[in-house]
Amino acid sequence: MQALVEARGLRKSYGTVEAVRGIDVTVRQGEAFGFLGPNGAGKSSTMRMIAAVSTASSGSLRVLGLDPATDGPEIRSRIGVCPQENTLDSELTVRENLLVYGRFFGLARPEVAKRADELLAFVQLTDKSAARVEELSGGLKRRLTVARSLINNPELLMLDEPTTGLDPQARHLLWDRLFRLKQGGTTLLLTTHYMDEAEQLCDRLMVIDEGVIVAEGSPVELIRDHSSREVCELRFGVDDDHEQLAHRLEELGERVEALPDRVLVYARDGEQVVRGVHELGLQPRSTLVRRSTLEDVFLRLTGRSLAD
């Protein structure tokens, strides 16, 4: 399979701050690839380099087989970009935003008009065509931004934090649309700091922290390789010393994490941990046994939580 993105030793510095510190990444045709990491991990900087907008400080990068440093306009004409913040023209209507944007790609007016109407239908905004952008809710703006990023029928669609700030309903609708695009063969490259989003959409993930790759694989592989099958979450009273409790719980699981509000015990069998806790004579306020998620993987790999 052809690689749409191929980066080796990619770095980006802003003054003395190194945002991206040597990233290797290969995105293949037809897959959904995600960068997972907390805010400030270097995801957006990496995306901007791949989108041929900012130039890499060092390392090699090929996008669609082309060099972003010299073939920027050509690359950008074949990819779609849905930025983290909406960049819609608030003075124009919903449909006008698509029409003028399509023209930036050199598409003929009738072609853009046809495509705009198809995309408005795709993101379920047809009845808002004539509305001014400033009248739209956050979720509708997001859908319009996604529609706009598809105006040139891109070979690679890049989405930076596509559902950040959306309510659950709007998120699910957007996920559904992105899933349909993926089924239709569009290659997706997205960043997220939501593990449920990563699990829902991505075939392959790269966990980034402080500008470097800390793990790579499918969501299932990452969980299998970096966490236990189950997790037992224990909540104690606010005055209890979590560090001390964690120490006492160590023998019950493969690993114990003390968080400010709860203690996590990683084990193959979570129920067995619960029994063990009671045998030790401890009385947590609540217990929850659940499957490991990417959040646990991230906690394990970086010692920090993903949450914003």
Added chain:
Amino acid sequence: MALTHPPPARNGLVWRQLDHWRARWRRTWRGSAITNFVLPVLYLLAMGVGLGSYVDDGGATASLGGADYLDFIAPGLLATAAMQNAVGASTWPVMGAIRWDKTYYAMIATPLRVRDILIGNLGLVTARLTLTAAVFWLVLALFGIVVLPWAVLAVPAAVLVGLAHATPCFAYAAWLDRETGFMLLYRVGVVPMFLFSGAFFPVSQLPDALEWLARLMPLYHGVELVRGLVLGTPELLGDLGHVGYLGVWCVGGFVLADRMLARRLEG
């Protein structure tokens, strides 16, 4: 569905923004055309006719180069209006496209390059300047102030005056982090320049040091250029000097604006 991707032509990219700017223009041109008709009429009535009658009675005609006061300030107002329009069009809208709407970030994600965006935006500013200068010129004609045929050239001259201010302001707006910087621009730049660049009285009336400062301002050269053309007293050598000086501001501002915008968008 296969879409055709036209190869990015070297110079063809600027024109791809035509529909974008046309859509924005459609929303604003009426309002600005009316404002730009009413304001000059008010200025000319208040200052040219009202204040002017005192000035002319006071025997100031000689120091105004033989013109009566209405004729003296009318072209000055045309030049200062071009400056003000240009500053307005290349300050808040530019910051808006960078910081609020972030439309430039949307544009840079397409085949457009920084310079295409800059040139396209200046094209819109030029269109606005042309419209407002033409309207102002018509007002002058209604007041019987213009002397043909030179006076027609006052419109492109006013556009040049505007662009000489638009490009540096664009650079400043792209460089600024907060809009409070525009207040400073108005207090230190726009207002003093408006008052002391020879539009309302000859700069020779200023103390020596201030006169030299005024002569360094691009607006002074704009006022002199437009006045000569409107009153039918152009001087080839002097006017070429004014055009050249304004051109330096245009080009210098453009180079800076290009650099500042690239730093913002491609960083």
